[in-house]
Amino acid sequence: MIEQHLKGYPSTFIELFEPPGEGRPAITSIEIPIIQRDFAQGRPDDEASGIRERFLDAIVRACVSDAEMALDFVYGDVKAGVLRPLDGQQRLTTLFLLHWYVASRANALDPAAAWLRFSYATRPTARDFCESLAENPYPGGPASPRAWVTDQPWYLYPWRQDPTISSMLVMLDALHERFVADAPDFSDVWARLEKRSDRAVWFLFLPVADMEYGEDLYIKMNSRGKPLTPFEVFKADLEGMLKPVLSGSDCPVIGHTHDRYEHLAMSIDGDWADVLWEYEKADDSDYVVDDEFMRYLTFIIDICEWRDGQPDRRWRDKAASREWPIEERARLAFADENNANADRNRDFFFHAFDTWSGVDPAAEFSSLFTAGGSGDGPLPLLVSASPDLFGSCISSYGQEFSLAETLMLFAVLLSRQSDGLEPPARDQRLRTLRNLAESAFIDRKRMSEYVGTVERLMLQGTLENAQGFNAEWTADEVEKWKVADAHPEVVPALHKLEDLSVIRGRLFAFELDPETLPTRANVFELVAHPSVRDSLGAALLTKADYSREVGWNGTRRQLGSSTKDDSWRDLFTTGSRASVARTRIPLMELLDDVHQRMEATGGSADDGLVAIRREWLADRESRRHFDWRYYFVRYAGARSAVGEGYFHNNGYDESRGGFSYGRLRMLHGGSYNAYFSDALLRAAWVEGNLGAVAREPKWWHRDDPGMAIAQSSVEIRCLNDSFEIVVPDDNEDIAMRASAALATFPGADGERVHIEQAPVNGALVDREDRVQRCIQLVHHLYQANL
Incomplete structure (x- = not known):
């Protein structure tokens, strides 16, 4: 057993190099072994930055106060006085940099000190850099450590390409910023780091000098010669937590004879990984699917928490913004005996992966959606850059993948999980969801309500008791369903209007009259085009004052802008069918007028708008009636072509x-x-x-x-x-x-x-x-x- 070889000793960085005693081996130098990765705590990415910030805050606090900082275990192989750490490389490198910086500032840096014998076997450049630091104390002054080091004659040009050196310089500057902010007496800080009792920063050192090969411990504990990824840790925990509830259960996937647990164990490194691998190959990425797995798993667990009506289950301490680890969230969703929905959640988890096995997800989504556009065929997603919601989810969930896209992906998975949902009904329900979700501000706090509404919509085809979404919007969708059922010939017109960027699904601004709707939809598509948007605004004012109050105690009103879609979208879709009547009535009159002129003259829609404006102005001028509408209709300079309109x-x-x-x-x-x-x-x-x-x-x-x-x-x-x-x-x-x-x-x-x-x-x-x-x-x- 590995544990038989391990005995721990509390130690500071400097104490590691003290004479041996009580079974502790003699250490004369530290060498980061070649099996280790580069120093990573100085990387600029968000994850490393967040870890680094919290880590250094605690270390510096321990250095300048009576607090202490315990750094958990450091273990390694000690041979001929050389410690080769197998776990703790990142912490030891940080401690080496901390001691070099403080000793430099305290004028206490002795190049002969044993603790300065620290090097990397991973790269010769990193080894040489550490040796140069040991011989050259940082003098302080206006230049940061990074600026000072890189300006020294001993700093070699090839070092610029070494990621470990780059990370070390980032770490030094981060330490420097904190110490400068605290302005301590560095002699006192150095004395605190040298203490053998009442230690400031310490760890439990576990030497493994009696093992034939120290790397064996590393491999046994990590399964391979590099640290486990979060997904690999999660995968092991997931299989362990699900085994008791899956073993012996029937596998729901046709064609498999093993039980559900065996299916999980085989698929997670087999069919499921193959699906993600195809995306890696297409993107020419890092060819590691771990991050994609974790993003999709997080999406699945989020959905399960929302479906369970337990959106706060993710928090260990909500007030402190501390979440449970993903492993615990998975256990609560899939394997908690107190969760009455655990069976359903497990079914959804398996389905969310199995449904893409043996198919091309991108092709499946392209048959359902398109990015933009209108008309027959796949449903246009008006605010998504790609129709492939699965591909977008595994690449950017938790970052750029919107809550509206989250709901749409959930809806697609539900439709594929439901045996009785035929394509026509599926497509209508997906369109309804797009109309509701893409034009709304989705509040994450209400995702349980949205998810429940989506589930009822996709599986039962109802918006009764819809929660989360605005009641006026859902009522508008139900009204469109009634019109489409009674008059299927108007469905193309409905879809044409819904797909326009200035409408985004909501038809408050249109009379749902089956007799006039097709013609008005055709004309509106023409007059709403950006190239004639200014003419539309001018011509619409000839029919009525369509301005809308938008706040500031009634002193701020809105008209359509010649360049901003959202000004028109607000006018056409904000509020309710009743409140939009102020815009709808003149708009319907204008569309009918333009249509009649096009029919009579064979001219374009723009020609009709111009003629309506010209005739109206002539009438006003003949009557010498110059109100504000006259000025806005006649003069482009009075109409908003910039900003908010x-x-x-x-x-x-x-x-x-x-x-x-x-x-x-x-x-x-x-x-x-x-x-x-x-x-x-x-x-x-x-x-x-x-x-x-x-x-x-x-x-x-x-x-x-x-x-x-x-x-x-x-x-x-x-x-x-x-x-x-x-x-x-x-x-x-x-x-x-x-x-x-x-x-x-x-x-x-x-x-x-x-x-x-x-x-x-x-x-x-x-x-x-x-x-x-x-x-x-x-x-x-x-x-x-x-």
Whole structure:
């Protein structure tokens, strides 16, 4: 037995090199054996960084306080005074660097000290680097250890390619950052590291000097000449925990004669590994499938916890964000006698792997989904980069694999597990789930509810008692089911609309009238194209004020942007079927109008939008009715082509026509801190091509800004009934010249230029085009040398 050869001795790094005693062997040097891997604790990846940060925090705390740090076991083969560690390489390397750094800073580095005889047999470069460190103390100063070392004449160019050296330099800088932050007396720290009692940092040393070959212990404990991967540890534990509940049970996979436990043992290194191996070959990756296994297993265990209604079962200590190890989570899901769903969870675990044996998962998913697109054929996934959800899961679950994709993959697995689910029903249910999940914010805290809804949808074909998803959305899906069942001829139109990026499955903005739906769907696909999006926004305003309140105590409203899909998506899909009526009614009227014009003239949808806009503007101009809608319809500069596509006004009053003219601001973002423009001043700046004479009316954190004439900084501000002229403070000359210039401009009165207005339905409406008047005013001031 291996245990017969092991006796432990508490030790610090320096104590390892003390004279032998009480059975402890003499150690004169440490050499990391060639069977070991490179020093890895200095790697820059997230996992290594997280481990390193916690590890060094504890070590430095022990060095500068009365705390202690126990580093568990270090064991190795000792021959002729040379310790070759079989476990503990990473910790010993870190301790060597810690002692070198502290001794250097304490002016206590003695190149002859025994503890400096530390080297690597894995690479000559690493061995030479350690020898050079022992001879050259770090002096401190502004340069970090890494910067100082790499600037020394003894630092050789080939060392830059050694991963162990690179990791050592990262570790030194990480130590340096912590000690600099604590600013200790390094003489005191060194004295603490030298202590033989009340040790600061120590470990239990297990020498195995009486074994013929030390590597035997390493191989016996690790099964091969390198550390076990997390998956290999998990696999051994999984087989052990499942054996009592699987042995003797029938294997559910057709064609297998062994029991379920034997099937697990054979498949986990056989058929299941082969499926993952095909992805490794295709990706030209590291040709190790362990990480892929662990990601998929984590997905399966997550699903089981959510199905069990136990999403918090993963936490050992939720307040401290400490999860149970994956082995314990697997036991609780698959083998806990107190879990009434353990049988179901085991079935799902086996199915989730077995279902891909002997098939090409990528081909299976390509028959179901496509990334983007619309129309007949595979269902478009509107927010996924790849239709192969299995491939995406094994490569990025827990990182970039979204919760919506998690639900879709679960749905596919359920459909493959259900014997009676025919493709038409499966495809309809997957489409419904896509409509619900891809356009929603999925809250991880509610995944148990989503998963339950998905299970009922896929296996029972119902959305009754749907949880997690918005009730209005699920009601919309049920309504579409009814229409499709009663009028199957409209299904292509429904699908066409659902697949558009500005809709993403939700049809609140459409009347589900089977008589008109196909035609309207065809026209909408044309007018919603990004190339005519600006014309759509202008033409839709001719039908009605379709703006939507979006917060800020009623002072922030939304219109569609010419470039942002999400502004239109919000208008078309946010809220409920009832609340979207404000957009739906004018939209249906517009689509019918465009269709009639296309039928009558043979023109394009864009031609129809342009004609609708032109005729509406002509009518307004003939009646001299210039309200805010007129300005937005006529002038592209007043319509949002940037940012969020939102407009803000302190005086919006629907009963008085909507927006007033003063302080009508176009937001370039969705927060108070965003840039903004005065929409009507910007319309004048764009329409009049005023960039050469006036600054763009775009501001940040100004209360009442105006468009400034470039030469004089005289500002023109837009008020409800006029334009106000504001001159720079304390500039009497400009004030006098501005006053003289205004005296000759039509409508001027003191510092204001009034706009002719008339009362309409309780509100004053412009009787002249103020945008054109503003353009004239800018040119007038510019010609007056202002």
